[in-house]
Amino acid sequence: MKITQKDVEHVALLSRLKLSEDDKDKYTQSLNAILEYMEILNRVDTSGIEPTAHVLPLKNVFREDEVKETLEKELVLSNAPDEENGCFRVPRII
Amino acid sequence: MGSSHKYETVIGLEVHVELKTKTKIFCSCPTEFGGEENTHVCPVCLGLPGVLPVLNKRVLEFAVRAGLALNCEVAGFSKFDRKNYFYPDLPKAYQVSQYDLPICKGGRLEIEAEGKKKTIGITRIHMEEDAGKLLHSGTTIASSDYSLADYNRTGVPLIEIVSEPDMRSSQEARAYLEKLKIILEYIDVSDVKMEQGSLRCDANISLRPIGVEEFGTRAEIKNMNSFKALQKAVEYEVERQAEILNEGGSIVQETRSWDEEKGVTVSMRSKEEAHDYRYFPEPDLVPIVVEPAWVEELRNSLPELPDERKGRLVNVLDLSEYDAGIITGSRALAEYFDRVVACYEEPKTAANWLNGEFLRLLNAQGLEVTESKIDPEDFAALLRYIADGKISGKIAKEVFAQMFAEGEKPGEIIKRKGLMQISDEGALSAVVEKIVAGNPKSVEDYKAGKEKAIGFLVGQVMKETKGQANPGLVNKLLQERLDSL
Numbered sequence: 347m348k349i350t351q352k353d354v355e356h357v358a359l360l361s362r363l364k365l366s367e368d369d370k371d372k373y374t375q376s377l378n379a380i381l382e383y384m385e386i387l388n389r390v391d392t393s394g395i396e397p398t399a400h401v402l403p404l405k406n407v408f409r410e411d412e413v414k415e416t417l418e419k420e421l422v423l424s425n426a427p428d429e430e431n432g433c434f435r436v437p438r439i440i
Numbered sequence: 441m442g443s444s445h446k447y448e449t450v451i452g453l454e455v456h457v458e459l460k461t462k463t464k465i466f467c468s469c470p471t472e473f474g475g476e477e478n479t480h481v482c483p484v485c486l487g488l489p490g491v492l493p494v495l496n497k498r499v500l501e502f503a504v505r506a507g508l509a510l511n512c513e514v515a516g517f518s519k520f521d522r523k524n525y526f527y528p529d530l531p532k533a534y535q536v537s538q539y540d541l542p543i544c545k546g547g548r549l550e551i552e553a554e555g556k557k558k559t560i561g562i563t564r565i566h567m568e569e570d571a572g573k574l575l576h577s578g579t580t581i582a583s584s585d586y587s588l589a590d591y592n593r594t595g596v597p598l599i600e601i602v603s604e605p606d607m608r609s610s611q612e613a614r615a616y617l618e619k620l621k622i623i624l625e626y627i628d629v630s631d632v633k634m635e636q637g638s639l640r641c642d643a644n645i646s647l648r649p650i651g652v653e654e655f656g657t658r659a660e661i662k663n664m665n666s667f668k669a670l671q672k673a674v675e676y677e678v679e680r681q682a683e684i685l686n687e688g689g690s691i692v693q694e695t696r697s698w699d700e701e702k703g704v705t706v707s708m709r710s711k712e713e714a715h716d717y718r719y720f721p722e723p724d725l726v727p728i729v730v731e732p733a734w735v736e737e738l739r740n741s742l743p744e745l746p747d748e749r750k751g752r753l754v755n756v757l758d759l760s761e762y763d764a765g766i767i768t769g770s771r772a773l774a775e776y777f778d779r780v781v782a783c784y785e786e787p788k789t790a791a792n793w794l795n796g797e798f799l800r801l802l803n804a805q806g807l808e809v810t811e812s813k814i815d816p817e818d819f820a821a822l823l824r825y826i827a828d829g830k831i832s833g834k835i836a837k838e839v840f841a842q843m844f845a846e847g848e849k850p851g852e853i854i855k856r857k858g859l860m861q862i863s864d865e866g867a868l869s870a871v872v873e874k875i876v877a878g879n880p881k882s883v884e885d886y887k888a889g890k891e892k893a894i895g896f897l898v899g900q901v902m903k904e905t906k907g908q909a910n911p912g913l914v915n916k917l918l919q920e921r922l923d924s925l
Contacts, residue, residue: 360716360718362526400721401723404726405726405728405729406726407494407495408494411496412462413462413469414463416470419476419479422479433575433590434478434528435586435588436587436588438584438586439527439574439576439581440581
């Protein structure tokens with residue numbers, strides 16, 4: 347599988363990234379290099395091996411259903427570029 | 441049916457259910473509905489950098505309970521994934537959900553629509569977090585210059601229940617959703633209030649020519665906020681698609697929104713890219729391994745479910761399907777009924793009063809069963825007063841209304857108001873004597889063969905006793921008195 351410039355543009359759009367023509371060229375090459383490495387990994391026989399769901403040997407980490415303190419409203423909104431009536435104000439959606 | 445008779449309708453439903461835990465799915469913020477904007481939030485649900493989400497154990501328990509009640513297989517191994525998309529109600533720009541290893545799979549649900557029973561398959565149930573709420577500055581999202589984001593709902597636990605495309609009509613879709621709601625109410629995992637958004641439904645609808653096995657292209661319908669809206673939206677969408685197909689057109693796979701006021705579905709025109717979610721395993725949450733012993737413990741702790749309960753009412757207590765259906769349609773009513781019949785041995789009479797006077801008064805005042813002031817034991821006591829002939833059915837209704845209004849015991853009301861039925865022969869004979877003496881014309885009529893005249897005389901006795909006389913006894917005493925003349 348080969349990554350094309352079109353794929354890069356598509357992923358950039360999904361990630362809301364604005365790329366220059368030079369960037370697109372660079373990322374197309376970088377992403378292809380990563381996939382080429384995957385091709386090498388693909389040569390390993392993995393039949394009978396479960397897919398890895400998590401890299402740490404941990405399972406079942408839970409919390410009890412108990413209410414704890416929430417964040418102060420001033421702090422919640424302190425990073426908001428814009429606010430109104432205690433809400434985050436966001437630009438036109440559609 | 442208009443232009444759709446050549447086609448078979450295929451419907452699958454995706455139902456989102458807010459779980460009634462105290463806290464959110466991955467943090468300890470309260471889930472309480474409403475509340476001042478952005479006060480039920482913390483760094484975890486706001487998606488601030490460097491935080492570590494941890495699964496609420498109760499969410500897992502509720503999801504497994506729902507799975508068991510819907511005859512699903514519970515996965516021994518399950519994990520969370522990130523579903524990536526940009527939308528201002530999602531502060532992290534991804535939703536933590538489950539992709540390829542959901543907690544439950546392969547269930548089923550029995551429904552009844554238009555008198556026919558049918559089994560609807562359940563594909564899967566997965567756990568995920570809810571998004572925030574957006575308030576738009578204009579009347580609609582499209583006409584708004586900006587929107588306001590409130591993240592109180594962000595991270596409230598949801599389960600999504602996905603059905604197989606097994607439904608073939610709007611009635612079946614509605615019956616499925618209603619049944620699902622009742623079951624979730626019985627197992628007590630959600631408030632299941634459509635109007636408050638704790639039960640939300642999307643419908644995938646497609647048509648195919650009758651006899652064809654291959655599915656047609658589907659449209660996904662959103663924004664149906666009631667059972668009626670679901671039914672109407674499906675009916676509209678079936679007609680819309682049939683018309684397009686009849687004109688030789690083809691259906692566009694898209695998301696459409698139900699417009700309740702106009703009664704139509706409208707294309708949401710989301711960009712093509714919007715459905716490229718690029719799921720990947722959530723690295724901040726570790727996998728879940730469910731022990732079979734725990735699953736069995738949860739299975740054994742499930743309450744009697746609506747179908748079993750209805751079966752018991754029909755087969756053991758000999759109620760009609762109809763009465764049993766109404767009573768078991770809500771867990772609260774079914775439990776109330778059980779408590780009444782625990783103190784009163786005629787279930788049919790109890791069912792008549794429950795589905796009659798009791799529901800009538802509750803509905804008239806917009807009350808829930810649990811808000812009723814009548815103690816089930818008092819309910820049973822009233823029925824016994826009637827059965828023992830101590831009060832008439834008519835008087836009983838009056839007493840019942842008083843019990844409903846004030847929560848007073850029936851015995852007290854009957855005593856205070858002097859409503860006890862008079863079954864004392866001596867006392868009634870005296871009244872009969874008085875009425876016979878005071879109505880010579882009617883007595884004459886009766887003697888002349890007009891047997892109907894006795895009805896008038898019975899009425900006079902009842903009037904004289906303020907409706908408290910035992911009517912059977914009055915009849916008998918009058919008959920004897922008149923025949924002796």
